[in-house]
Amino acid sequence: MEEICRISISGNWLADEYIFYENHTIKRIYDTHSLNSNNVEWLEPQQISKQNKDKLIRACPEEFKEQIMQILDYP
Known part of the structure; x- marks a missing residue:
């Protein structure tokens, strides 16, 4: 399973990282x-x-946006 990128959105000292894969799966480590x-x-995008x-x-590197x-089915 090929990883696209990892994005951390932790707002404090608690980790909250999302890992996106090429098969459109999303893993969250928190x-x-x-x-x-x-x-x-x-996670599913709707979750x-x-x-x-x-x-x-916002935190996503430009080349993966x-x-x-x-x-994420965004917006």
Whole structure:
């Protein structure tokens, strides 16, 4: 499974990273609190809030933006 890019949208010291793959799957690695870190979940685009999609697109490297927007079904 080929990785396109990783985008971190952590707003504080808790990790919140999304990994996008060429087969249009999205993996999220996040911390809920300091003792519960590196949780992993696989997401469908509709499970990601509009607010987080905005953050992901803003943080996305320019060369991947079009691809990531397609995967996220954004806007």
